[in-house]
Amino acid sequence: MSKNFSDRLNLNLKAIVKHFGTPFHIYDEAGIISTGEQLKKAFANLPNGFREYFAVKALPNPSILKIMKDLGFGFDCSSIPEISLSQIVEAKEEDIMFTSNNTSKLEFDRALMIDSIINIDDISLFNKLPRLPQIICFRYNPGSRRQGNSILGNPEEAKYGVTHEQIIEAYRLAKNKGVKRFGLHTMIVSNELNYFNLVKTAGMLLSLAEELKKELDIKLEFVNIGGGLGIPYKPESKGLDLLEMAEEITRLFKDFQNKNGYCPKLLMESGRYMTGPHGVLITTCINKKDIYRKYCQVDACMSSLMRPGIYGAYHHITVLGKDDSAPQEKVDVAGSLCENNDKFAIERMLPQIEEGDILIIHDTGAHGHAMGFNYNGRLRPQELLLTKNGEVKLIRREETMNDYFATLDFKKNILKL
Numbered sequence: 001m002s003k004n005f006s007d008r009l010n011l012n013l014k015a016i017v018k019h020f021g022t023p024f025h026i027y028d029e030a031g032i033i034s035t036g037e038q039l040k041k042a043f044a045n046l047p048n049g050f051r052e053y054f055a056v057k058a059l060p061n062p063s064i065l066k067i068m069k070d071l072g073f074g075f076d077c078s079s080i081p082e083i084s085l086s087q088i089v090e091a092k093e094e095d096i097m098f099t100s101n102n103t104s105k106l107e108f109d110r111a112l113m114i115d116s117i118i119n120i121d122d123i124s125l126f127n128k129l130p131r132l133p134q135i136i137c138f139r140y141n142p143g144s145r146r147q148g149n150s151i152l153g154n155p156e157e158a159k160y161g162v163t164h165e166q167i168i169e170a171y172r173l174a175k176n177k178g179v180k181r182f183g184l185h186t187m188i189v190s191n192e193l194n195y196f197n198l199v200k201t202a203g204m205l206l207s208l209a210e211e212l213k214k215e216l217d218i219k220l221e222f223v224n225i226g227g228g229l230g231i232p233y234k235p236e237s238k239g240l241d242l243l244e245m246a247e248e249i250t251r252l253f254k255d256f257q258n259k260n261g262y263c264p265k266l267l268m269e270s271g272r273y274m275t276g277p278h279g280v281l282i283t284t285c286i287n288k289k290d291i292y293r294k295y296c297q298v299d300a301c302m303s304s305l306m307r308p309g310i311y312g313a314y315h316h317i318t319v320l321g322k323d324d325s326a327p328q329e330k331v332d333v334a335g336s337l338c339e340n341n342d343k344f345a346i347e348r349m350l351p352q353i354e355e356g357d358i359l360i361i362h363d364t365g366a367h368g369h370a371m372g373f374n375y376n377g378r379l380r381p382q383e384l385l386l387t388k389n390g391e392v393k394l395i396r397r398e399e400t401m402n403d404y405f406a407t408l409d410f411k412k413n414i415l416k417l
């Protein structure tokens with residue numbers, strides 16, 4: 001969370017809480033726009049351009065997608081509902097990159113219906129396409145040639161993509177079947193803070209581009225280095241050096257242009273980097289409990305934010321009106337699920353919290369609300385947008401009992417055996 005967002009939010013948070021009630025995620029429009037502009041500026045010197053395809057799964061809310069559309073970004077979708085969400089903000093054709101895995105025929109039908117870019121996860125899927133797409137792209141998995149990172153695991157163990165041994169054959173197949181336009185995709189890391197790993201990915205794809213030209217006379221229109229740009233969740237971590245990364249990638253692309261006389265466009269599909277730091281989860285302490293450990297129990301739970309519970313992810317927490325100079329206390333910040341991993345922080349030193357205090361859980365703008373679930377009948381919270389004009393707008397209401405019961409409203413359907 002930037003100091004700028006924090007300052008603007010803290011100033012008005014009491015009033016926002018009074019008006020909307022907790023819990024809620026709130027996103028910062030100005031911050032998202034600023035990150036988007038920085039991204040475009042950083043890659044402005046590439047020989048054949050740049051486009052970010054926002055990974056819809058990170059924050060699948062049409063009001064957020066509209067901001068991405070206005071930045072000129074496309075959308076990385078991997079399911080039919082994600083395509084439909086992008087269409088709400090009038091994304092069409094090559095604004096949409098359909099990057100699915102384990103794809104069904106129905107999904108290919110839908111992605112082809114709108115002429116999106118099809119990114120194929122396996123050779124066998126090519127022959128299952130209902131018709132040839134305009135542009136085809138394969139997802140490359142370099143296997144033991146590259147190390148992943150702790151979140152995505154090593155490529156060799158990942159279920160995604162086409163192997164090194166298969167990749168040329170995959171393009172040969174597509175070319176022989178009559179596909180005319182090509183791109184290439186990979187995704188190796190997640191939440192990566194070392195920019196050089198993404199430079200290496202770009203270099204790896206450019207070498208493959210040369211190989212495809214040599215073997216099959218294919219000139220790739222684009223290479224897509226995937227998402228995975230990291231954000232500093234801990235106050236002491238250093239953020240990704242975007243400028244250095246862009247400079248080194250630009251150099252690789254310029255060299256490619258000079259050597260080969262053409263150059264693919266660079267695509268990226270960041271989710272976390274675009275929205276992660278520009279959202280926070282606001283929740284109220286409703287119970288304090290003092291047993292073997294001290295607990296601050298809040299009115300949000302894993303239905304609002306799964307990351308700490310499922311992979312022990314760190315989210316920084318501050319308390320409204322209490323800074324580090326306040327007396328501290330070691331607490332677990334817990335929700336109300338009957339699951340002991342329903343905690344936003346474990347044995348964390350925080351300013352002494354009273355019931356009624358407002359907690360700010362930082363950096364929930366990506367893979368936050370979107371991952372929520374309904375276990376224990378716990379419903380997902382509302383989403384708000386702090387607009388660049390200084391208003392706070394509801395952009396998704398909280399779930400209600402009616403939503404929870406909606407799937408019990410069905411026609412009688414019994415198979416007699």
Ligand SMILES: *Cc1c(COP(=O)(O)O)cnc(C)c1O
Nearest residue numbers: 055191227228229269270271272
């Ligand atoms: C999840 C995902 C992304 C976005 O990842 P971030 O870590 O949010 O940048 C991009 N591309 C693919 C294929 C993904 O699965």
